[in-house]
Amino acid sequence: MLINELSKKTGLSIHTIRYYENLGMIRGLTNEKVISNNYKHYDGNTIERLEIIIEAREVGFTLAEIKKILNSWFESVDSKPETLELFQAKIKEIDDKMRYFKQTKILLEKVCEKIKRSSN
Incomplete structure (x- = not known):
């Protein structure tokens, strides 16, 4: 899905989604075969990550803490x-x-x- 659809599904602004991407909390993929645009595509994993970010922010976690949570949750074997x-x-x-x-x-x-x- 493109960022505008991701925004609609999560309720986050495009600006906020890009901010989280710049922080390395989510990752969009570009199609290497398409050179006419720089559109990034996001998968269902991105929605899950953004939902975790939203919930963690609501209970008071900092962005640095959330990044650790995401890394340990999605990328560590024994987290x-x-x-x-x-x-x-x-x-x-x-x-x-x-x-x-x-x-x-x-x-x-x-x-x-x-x-x-x-x-x-």
């Missing part, structure tokens, strides 16, 4: 320990953020109570 380590690190990061936000919320609630009492 489970490395992939598991990446996911466990992200879970810890999320837990740390949740603790921080919970403490921040408590602090803000205390400030709100002080403001309410001082305005009465």
